[in-house]
Amino acid sequence: MAPKQLNFITGNKNKLSTVRAILGDTVDVQSQSLDLVEIQGTIEDISADKCRRAADVIKGPVLVEDTCLCFNALKELPGPYMYAGHTSFKWFFEKLGLEGLNNLLAAYPDKSAQAVCTFAYCEGPGHEPIIFQGRVDGKIVPARGPMNFGWDPIFEYEGQTFAEMNKVEKNKISHSFRALEKLKDWLEES
Template identity: 40%
Template sequence: MTLYFITGNKHKFSEAKQIFPEIEQLDIDLIEIQSMDPKEIIAAKLQEALKQCPGPLFCEDVSLSISAFQGFPGPLVKFWNKSGSNQERVQRVHTQPDHSTKVVCTIGYSDGKEMHFFEGVVNGRIVMPRAASDFGFDPIFEVSGTGKTYAEMSLTEKNKCSHRYLALLELKKFLEKSKT
């Protein structure tokens, strides 16, 4: 049975394809509720997606929690990404002494009957833009212990430490365990 990743984002699909070579992308418009609870957002996306595709399928949502802003923007990261250039966003963060940031990818999976959730968490900090990328906060998020932003990494490098990769691995373990 085909596993569908509900996303219109080619970058996200490319990352997921490295872990699940057999997945198919399903680019459907979903109403995305606004909430500070990623699981609530994902559950609503899954319910909407299941109306158009019986499953099995998964979708994801990313939160960017900046310590200096008490965890903001959290799951509202898409709006934050549109609030000016990377340079402008970094300058806002750098008005505060603490630049530490946590990125969380929450994946929701449904087989058409039940929903399951998986998380991948990566710690880092917001830095001045380094390397060109049109993928969200990749040029300004430096992963702890690497000295590199996501944008400075190859896809293979990024997939060894990214929040999405870690969440996808949890999904993969779950699916493999479910087969037995």
């Protein structure tokens, strides 16, 4: 059964407004910022564990989100280590920067990548999280466009980097949009 109110675990107002815009009046989305320990593992394992931890703290229904960048030549790495909200992201991204991320693929002819957004929903303590994931296929290119969000200037989709797209255009095709559409369908069916 779908909740009437959902605690989205984020301190990021932009993420909150995006989630509210896409989910519409399907559910009342409130936000709460929590500092949660994050495990290492697969994209899905990290999201599910984080969701369980949040549900235990909140004692009710929660939604968590993680976004990452996966290089196909590197078998989906850096993947979970490039989650925008993951503690390793800041360290990893500060050390490498956009040029360093490009250099990770210098020895490989395959520059294809996936932008991945994973939302995990948990009804509350003791319940198993449900995963909703969106992926966008693209490729890694030298940086183009403004530096508004992490790796957007190097992820190209159909000739434009995410950084070169306006927000409305990006939100119609983004990995976040695709994951939220799945969540919205599930909420409406429940």
